[in-house]
Structure formats: C-alpha cells, structure tokens
Amino acid sequence: MSKPTVFVTRIIPAKGLDLLQAQCEVDLWTEALPPPRTELIDRLRGKDGLLCLLTDRIDGEVMDAAGPQLKVISNHAVGFDNIDIPAATARGLPVGNTPGILTDATADFAFALLLAAARRIVEGDRYTRQGEWRTWGPSVLLGPDLTGATLGIIGYGRIGQTMARRARGFEMRVLYYTPKPDPTLPGTPVALETLLREADFVSIHTPLTPETRHLINRETLGLMKPSAILINTARGPIVDQAALYEALKQNQIFAAAIDVTDPEPLPMDSPLLELKNLIITPHIASASKPTRDKMAEMAAHNLIAGLRGERLPNCVNPEVYGGV
DSSP states (O other): OOOOEEEESSOOOHHHHHHHHHHSEEEEOOSSSOOOHHHHHHHHTTOSEEEEOTTSOBOHHHHHHHOTTOOEEEESSSOOTTBOHHHHHHTTOOEEOOOSTTHHHHHHHHHHHHHHHHTTHHHHHHHHHTTOOOSOOTTTTOOOOOTTOEEEEEOOSHHHHHHHHHHHTTTOEEEEEOSSOOTTSSSEEOOHHHHHHHOSEEEEOOOOOTTTTTOBOHHHHTTSOTTOEEEEOSOGGGBOHHHHHHHHHTTSSSEEEESOOSSSSOOTTOGGGGOTTEEEOOSOTTOOHHHHHHHHHHHHHHHHHHHTTOOOSSBSOGGGGTTO
C-alpha cells in the first residue's frame, strides 16, 4: 500500500520530520525563505496533506488547487491567522495547530524583552561597542524599576497568565484586559483604557483578529504614561507601527520591545530601525530547542491523524467533525 503524500513548506526539527518521513512520502521545501505562492500551489497539487508555517498564506485558492484528495492542513504554530479557517471548514478540511507547548518559552521571552527595555540592555551594549563608555556616570542609561511596578497584560490566555506568574516574582501589580474576564484568575481585570493609563509596562498576548488589528494605535498609545514600556510578542498588526514610531520618536512613551512586525520581516528602510528606544527581534519568542522540537512533533501528529481520517489532537475548526 502506497504512503500518503504531503508537502512540508520548510525544514522542521527532526523530531517531527522523522515521524512524517517514516509514514509519508514527504515533498520538503528546503530553501531558507518560504516557497513563493506559485511554487506552493504547484508543489501542493495532488498531495494528501500540508504542513505549513505561519509565513505561508493558505486560502481557498491554495486548497482548491491542491485537489479534492487533500485531507488535512497542519500549521507549525499556535496562531493560525495565515490560514483561511472558514474556507478550510467549508471544504471539510481539519486544520491543526500547536497550542500550549510554547507558553513558557514565549512568556520567558516577553519578560526578557521587558527587562531588556526597562534596563536598556541593548542600548548599553551599543554604547559599549561604540566606545562611548569612558567612565561610570550616575545618570547613564537610567531606566525604571520592576519591583512594585504595574504590569498590564492585554489578552489573558495561557501566555498572558504565565506572564503574570513571572511578574509576581518581581512583586509587580498585575492588571489584565480580555473581552471575557474571569475574576477567579490571579490579577485584576480592568477596561483597556484603565490598563493603558495605569500600567508601567504593557505586554500584548492577544490573538490577531479583525477586532484586535491596530488595537494599539495613536489613540490608545496616547493613554499610556510617558514612562511606560510596550512589549509585543503576539502578532505585528495588533500594533499600528506608524503610530508606534511617532509615540517613540516624540517620547510619548519611554520605550518598546517587539518580537513581531507588520510585515515580517521588517523592511530595512523601516523608520522603526532608526529608533534607539525600540528593541526589535525576529519573531523568536518560541525559539528554544525543546519548544521547537515539541512543536514539530505536535504538527506531525496532527498531520498524520488527518491523513488516517482520525480526529486531530489539536484542531482549530472541530466543526468539521459535525459536532462530534
């Protein structure tokens, strides 16, 4: 009996890729950059399954081009805004993701960005390398304290709650905003406006949806303290980058640190790169080896289950199973 055929849009860690290659005929895209759309469509045509990354836009056109034999789409990510979920559901295609596994790694990285921005670590490194460190000075690269400060968390799912646990170790007061607050959770639920006005640090952990696109904009940035620091490890389009640039350039807020941009990668002519009070990292919040290994395994198990006609261990559109 022949093995099912799958297209994998990038080299993933061996713990996942080995599982796939043992049970499937794998067509693997081996380039460093994502496959161009025409190549994606051509390589997926006739395949039984697709394992993709958040950099691959998977819409109805791609699904239809694959052909009616396509059984499953597995996303090597927690977020799935790169996939047209209604289009997949309409075609009876289950879509898998990798939730939960990167919670700690992402919260750790968000807190690392918070610390780096507050204590101006990246600026200090540049200051040293550029030969500006000539003596100790009492006013050199001053930043805020964390102990006793207020952390505002936008989005209070797994990662947001884990971020809050990190904050308690620094004796921080935690406020959070979510459309459906749960008063049994640690932290204080507040309106978004209240959070922005009171927080010394604002950390974004909400999914990208039509409602959260440009949630942080000129108006909401204007509510923040001049001493406040913004952290984003969620999705780039949640923040209006033009508004963020102006807020940082005019010192309307103290600093920001972002692991996600819009678009990704950030163009080298972006004015954001001119700012000294902004840290930008290349979407690496989940980039610990154990986390990425587990993500690859989860993505592989989702794909294999779909190819077998079994329910995906982690399915974002369970309605394809008819409510079962």
